Amino acid sequence: MNDGKKPQTMAQKILADHSGKEFVEEGEIVNASVDIVLGNDITMPLAIEEFKKIGAGKVFDNTKIVMVPDHFTPNKDIKSAQQCKILRDFAGEQDIINYFEIGEMGIEHALLPEKGLVLPGDLVIGADSHTCTYGALGAASTGVGSTDVAVAMATGKLWFMVPSTLKFDYKGSLKKWVTGKDLILYTIGMIGVDGALYRSMEFSGPSVRGLSMDSRFSMANMAIEAGGKFGIFEVDEKVEEYMRSKGKTGYKIYKSDSGASFEKVFNIDCTDIELQVATPHLPSNARNAMDLGEIKLDQVVIGSCTNGRMEDLEMAAKIFKGKKVSKSMRTIIIPATQKIYLEAMKKGLLEIFINAGCVVSTPTCGPCLGGHMGILAEGERAIATTNRNFVGRMGHPESEVYLSGPAVAAASAIAGRIAVPGEVI
Amino acid sequence: MIIKDKVIKYGNNVDTDVIIPARYLNTTDEAELASHCFEDLDSDFKEKAKERKIIVGGENFGCGSSREHAPLSIKASGIKAIIAKSFARIFYRNSINTGLPLLVSIEASEHIKDSDEVEIDLDNGEIKDITTGITFKVPPLPDFIQKVISSGGYMKFTKKQLAKSK
Ligand code: SF4
Numbered sequence: 001m002n003d004g005k006k007p008q009t010m011a012q013k014i015l016a017d018h019s020g021k022e023f024v025e026e027g028e029i030v031n032a033s034v035d036i037v038l039g040n041d042i043t044m045p046l047a048i049e050e051f052k053k054i055g056a057g058k059v060f061d062n063t064k065i066v067m068v069p070d071h072f073t074p075n076k077d078i079k080s081a082q083q084c085k086i087l088r089d090f091a092g093e094q095d096i097i098n099y100f101e102i103g104e105m106g107i108e109h110a111l112l113p114e115k116g117l118v119l120p121g122d123l124v125i126g127a128d129s130h131t132c133t134y135g136a137l138g139a140a141s142t143g144v145g146s147t148d149v150a151v152a153m154a155t156g157k158l159w160f161m162v163p164s165t166l167k168f169d170y171k172g173s174l175k176k177w178v179t180g181k182d183l184i185l186y187t188i189g190m191i192g193v194d195g196a197l198y199r200s201m202e203f204s205g206p207s208v209r210g211l212s213m214d215s216r217f218s219m220a221n222m223a224i225e226a227g228g229k230f231g232i233f234e235v236d237e238k239v240e241e242y243m244r245s246k247g248k249t250g251y252k253i254y255k256s257d258s259g260a261s262f263e264k265v266f267n268i269d270c271t272d273i274e275l276q277v278a279t280p281h282l283p284s285n286a287r288n289a290m291d292l293g294e295i296k297l298d299q300v301v302i303g304s305c306t307n308g309r310m311e312d313l314e315m316a317a318k319i320f321k322g323k324k325v326s327k328s329m330r331t332i333i334i335p336a337t338q339k340i341y342l343e344a345m346k347k348g349l350l351e352i353f354i355n356a357g358c359v360v361s362t363p364t365c366g367p368c369l370g371g372h373m374g375i376l377a378e379g380e381r382a383i384a385t386t387n388r389n390f391v392g393r394m395g396h397p398e399s400e401v402y403l404s405g406p407a408v409a410a411a412s413a414i415a416g417r418i419a420v421p422g423e424v425i
Numbered sequence: 426m427i428i429k430d431k432v433i434k435y436g437n438n439v440d441t442d443v444i445i446p447a448r449y450l451n452t453t454d455e456a457e458l459a460s461h462c463f464e465d466l467d468s469d470f471k472e473k474a475k476e477r478k479i480i481v482g483g484e485n486f487g488c489g490s491s492r493e494h495a496p497l498s499i500k501a502s503g504i505k506a507i508i509a510k511s512f513a514r515i516f517y518r519n520s521i522n523t524g525l526p527l528l529v530s531i532e533a534s535e536h537i538k539d540s541d542e543v544e545i546d547l548d549n550g551e552i553k554d555i556t557t558g559i560t561f562k563v564p565p566l567p568d569f570i571q572k573v574i575s576s577g578g579y580m581k582f583t584k585k586q587l588a589k590s591k
Contacts, residue, residue: 029569042450050580079451129491145493145519151583194485198514369447390442397465
């Protein structure tokens with residue numbers, strides 16, 4: 001009971017509501033009901049194997065399971081084809097309506113919001129670490145493992161430890177070309193790859209209220225790169241407008257109480273934040289792009305669940321328009337979903353990219369995890385709008401990945417080295 | 426439960442891409458996963474793991490992706506426990522859920538050297554470095570997690586719960 005109305009954070013409130021309680025304590029373990037259970041072609045086959053071992057028969061609710069084969073699709077090789085077939089067969093057996101075949105798919109974390117599958121206030125789990133992306137919608141959303149997904153598919157419930165919250169308050173106006181990606185790289189650079197370990201990161205302040213939904217998705221997406229459990233935003237007019245555009249209303253809105261206990265509050269002044277690049281091999285190695293000096297590149301990737309959305313493609317197109325990528329540069333652009341692909345086509349962005357000498361791929365995770373569609377050889381170097389630059393992430397263990405937002409990636413493709421837009425336009 | 430073995434030591438931020446690179450994730454076969462475990466970080470891991478079955482890491486062990494293939498490949502390589510200063514949260518869940526014991530101890534992680542012989546007493550929360558004779562206390566796991574581990578993992582735990590509720 002919470003008669004005295006003890007103040008709580010958004011994360012506490014959502015977990016409390018989903019476990020039938022009025023108040024939950026930080027550090028408490030709760031068994032909570034989940035609204036969406038997500039899996040992909042890498043993690044779902046294991047989950048399905050485990051699900052069958054539990055012997056539950058049917059999934060708890062065939063409308064609440066979402067399966068997106070996006071990592072090694074269109075099927076990269078025979079083994080990947082077998083993995084995808086496990087999903088497809090299971091979706092058929094269990095009447096899973098939210099199984100998305102390649103023609104209607106996209107990278108899962110761009111696809112679920114686009115389809116209106118996640119509502120503000122939802123508790124979402126996914127066997128993919130970037131499930132935290134939906135925090136942009138005010139959902140408590142987090143990555144878990146395959147066994148977790150198996151159990152949740154069987155019972156509709158999962159164990160959670162109630163996290164403490166770190167609050168990030170952003171003020172001041174953003175510099176030209178700076179997006180949510182720069183803010184989050186800057187933030188991770190400040191707190192480190194384990195700076196938010198086990199915690200909920202709550203993003204707030206006037207600067208984030210001014211951000212587009214696409215920029216907010218990129219920020220929430222990378223909460224896990226600081227070790228975070230949730231990367232959550234308050235629901236404001238922009239979120240409500242986004243949900244209305246998906247035909248969704250009537251969800252519950254949670255806000256952190258004014259007296260809620262935040263483990264720490266970070267005040268960040270955005271007026272000083274330059275375009276960021278994270279150097280190998282940690283997302284926390286954030287530097288000002290313009291200070292990096294001459295770093296030659298072999299490949300540029302613009303895409304992924306972090307930055308494969310319309311805002312990213314539009315920004316890249318502004319820079320590529322009427323320009324050519326550097327002679328030896330392999331530039332790969334991957335719209336995150338079929339819908340974004342189509343919109344980019346209608347707006348003439350694809351033409352700009354192709355004329356500039358980029359290739360445009362069907363939606364896939366592809367090179368982001370070194371799967372396919374743009375793997376690096378020994379000693380090669382790429383800049384990517386993805387979210388991880390660990391050793392071997394995009395190919396050979398002796399290759400290197402730099403992380404940035406779309407503006408730096410596009411400018412670098414033209415310059416042949418890491419560059420900021422001002423140097424090429 | 427007592428685990429007594431020699432140590433393979435690694436540093437901070439050992440991520441899931443070096444534990445099991447994504448290029449090998451198109452299978453769930455444990456033996457095959459194990460054959461590529463740690464190959465981008467330490468090409469001698471397979472040899473080492475024949476003789477040494479406890480891993481000691483630094484901070485944020487297991488950071489990165491949610492792939493359960495990571496603890497699975499470690500377990501299938503014969504590793505019996507991991508000690509670290511801290512673990513990434515999804516890796517922590519996955520290891521508990523698959524029944525690979527994890528112990529958090531900053532002191533033990535700093536003290537224990539590569540190839541030391543170590544004895545872990547899970548029930549009493551103790552790590553003893555036999556080579557140096559020093560013992561470290563570790564905080565007990567929350568009740569719920571102990572139950573999951575003693576059931577042999579989350580899947581078996583759930584199976585029991587479901588059977589009870591029928
Ligand atoms: S785009 Fe990259 S980070 Fe996102 S889900 Fe795919 S592999 Fe993971």
